[in-house]
Amino acid sequence: MIATPLLPPRVVVYEGAGATPLPSGDRAGIFASLLDRGYAVTRAGTGAADQLAGGAMIVIGCFPEGPPAVADASGQCEVAVRDVTGLSVGETIAVVEEARGTRRMNRPPDAAAAANGPVANTVDTWKPWFPVIDTARCTNCMQCLSFCLFDVYGVAGDQTLRVENPSNCKVNCPACSRVCPEVAIMFPKYHAGPIDGGPVADADVHREKMKVDISALLGGDIYAKLRERSADAKSRFSKERSADQALAERRRCLTKLADAAQIPREVLDALPSPEEIQRRVEAAAARAAAAKEAASGGSA
Amino acid sequence: MSESNTPNTTPTAVAADAVRILYCRCAYAQVVPPAVKDAVLAGLADAGRGFEMVPDLCEMAARRDPHLAELARGTGPLRIAACWPRAVQGLFVLADAPLPQQGVEILNMRTDTAETVLAGMLAAPEGSAS
Ligand code: SF4
Ligand code: SF4
Numbered sequence: 001m002i003a004t005p006l007l008p009p010r011v012v013v014y015e016g017a018g019a020t021p022l023p024s025g026d027r028a029g030i031f032a033s034l035l036d037r038g039y040a041v042t043r044a045g046t047g048a049a050d051q052l053a054g055g056a057m058i059v060i061g062c063f064p065e066g067p068p069a070v071a072d073a074s075g076q077c078e079v080a081v082r083d084v085t086g087l088s089v090g091e092t093i094a095v096v097e098e099a100r101g102t103r104r105m106n107r108p109p110d111a112a113a114a115a116n117g118p119v120a121n122t123v124d125t126w127k128p129w130f131p132v133i134d135t136a137r138c139t140n141c142m143q144c145l146s147f148c149l150f151d152v153y154g155v156a157g158d159q160t161l162r163v164e165n166p167s168n169c170k171v172n173c174p175a176c177s178r179v180c181p182e183v184a185i186m187f188p189k190y191h192a193g194p195i196d197g198g199p200v201a202d203a204d205v206h207r208e209k210m211k212v213d214i215s216a217l218l219g220g221d222i223y224a225k226l227r228e229r230s231a232d233a234k235s236r237f238s239k240e241r242s243a244d245q246a247l248a249e250r251r252r253c254l255t256k257l258a259d260a261a262q263i264p265r266e267v268l269d270a271l272p273s274p275e276e277i278q279r280r281v282e283a284a285a286a287r288a289a290a291a292k293e294a295a296s297g298g299s300a
Numbered sequence: 301m302s303e304s305n306t307p308n309t310t311p312t313a314v315a316a317d318a319v320r321i322l323y324c325r326c327a328y329a330q331v332v333p334p335a336v337k338d339a340v341l342a343g344l345a346d347a348g349r350g351f352e353m354v355p356d357l358c359e360m361a362a363r364r365d366p367h368l369a370e371l372a373r374g375t376g377p378l379r380i381a382a383c384w385p386r387a388v389q390g391l392f393v394l395a396d397a398p399l400p401q402q403g404v405e406i407l408n409m410r411t412d413t414a415e416t417v418l419a420g421m422l423a424a425p426e427g428s429a430s
Contacts, residue, residue: 028338028346031353034353035341035353036325040353042352043351128358130362166394186390191331
């Protein structure tokens with residue numbers, strides 16, 4: 001699961017009674033800079049915020065009579081108030097960062113760092129990449145659950161499919177969307193439709209069925225094929241001395257498969273041992289079968 | 301929330317019966333054209349009303365952030381500037397906060413112009429006199 005222990009602080013930009021508005025030339029820049037650093041932001045007027053979700057809140061504004069003392073009556077929310085009168089956009093952001101202190105949060109990649117290539121996927125820079133289900137299309141056939149080796153999918157209490165562990169998903173891998181016969185699996189950050197959530201045309205349904213057929217051609221079960229190839233490669237590797245050669249061989253073996261299913265090479269390189277794959281495939285298939293049986297038993 | 305010494309300084313997004321506005325920055329990926337998301341944000345910032353902004357709805361949904369449930373069950377129409385409506389609806393389901401069937405409008409910054417999105421976000425609510 002996502003290892004960020006706390007909700008990120010929410011920044012409230014207060015411009016109601018008792019405060020003067022932020023300079024209009026700076027307002028959008030302050031919002032954008034805060035969002036690009038991972039903060040949720042509320043632009044607020046006057047009234048009562050009655051639905052705070054715990055965690056921390058940093059209130060900023062231009063307070064001519066000094067920052068008001070604000071407290072959370074429920075005791076569930078830590079509130080810090082900062083006066084940013086006369087500060088530039090950069091200085092305002094620095095004030096918010098100082099108020100956040102040592103509280104950890106997931107952060108979007110720095111634009112300059114991202115321009116230099118992929119950003120390391122560490123605890124605090126997790127890229128939100130995971131399958132999202134179109135429940136209007138999903139028939140709960142559980143093929144995706146059987147396919148995924150990483151426990152991303154699970155079964156909800158009502159025996160329907162549920163994306164249980166989004167952060168287990170392998171970043172940039174849309175492979176499970178290819179096995180869904182209903183084109184019900186979306187990856188919102190994918191570059192093209194309908195996987196990105198765009199409209200599904202009849203032709204897409206046909207094309208996605210073709211993809212399932214491709215996986216059938218590869219051995220009925222794509223992971224069975226992977227296991228075979230890994231086992232072949234393993235027996236060859238054992239006769240080889242060079243780890244580099246072994247890796248090159250593994251890559252060569254998996255190239256066709258990766259291209260057919262659009263699985264990123266890093267994902268294939270990171271697959272567990274053939275024995276572990278076997279164990280996970282069986283566990284997932286058993287879960288899917290149990291869910292389907294429970295669902296049909298419930299309706300019998 | 302309460303305040304100890306200054307009246308009327310406790311923040312809120314908008315009055316309960318007004319249209320609620322949510323802007324998604326899509327900060328962890330470049331799938332929304334930067335020029336569109338910047339122009340939409342600037343237009344909302346200049347519109348003189350309260351609104352909510354989130355860095356990335358996808359990231360919040362994965363965390364099952366309780367703020368999404370607040371948004372889904374709040375009163376008044378909700379307008380969301382993000383990406384494809386199917387994806388946004390699925391994200392709220394994933395976060396255990398399904399959006400209501402009525403009163404939610406999702407505008408797509410992936411495909412529409414900033415002008416179209418802003419016009420939809422800031423339009424007067426149906427049935428209002430203005
Ligand atoms: S494969 Fe598609 S239709 Fe089947 S359970 Fe998964 S998402 Fe639903
Ligand atoms: S909901 Fe759409 S616009 Fe928002 S972060 Fe996810 S992919 Fe980006």
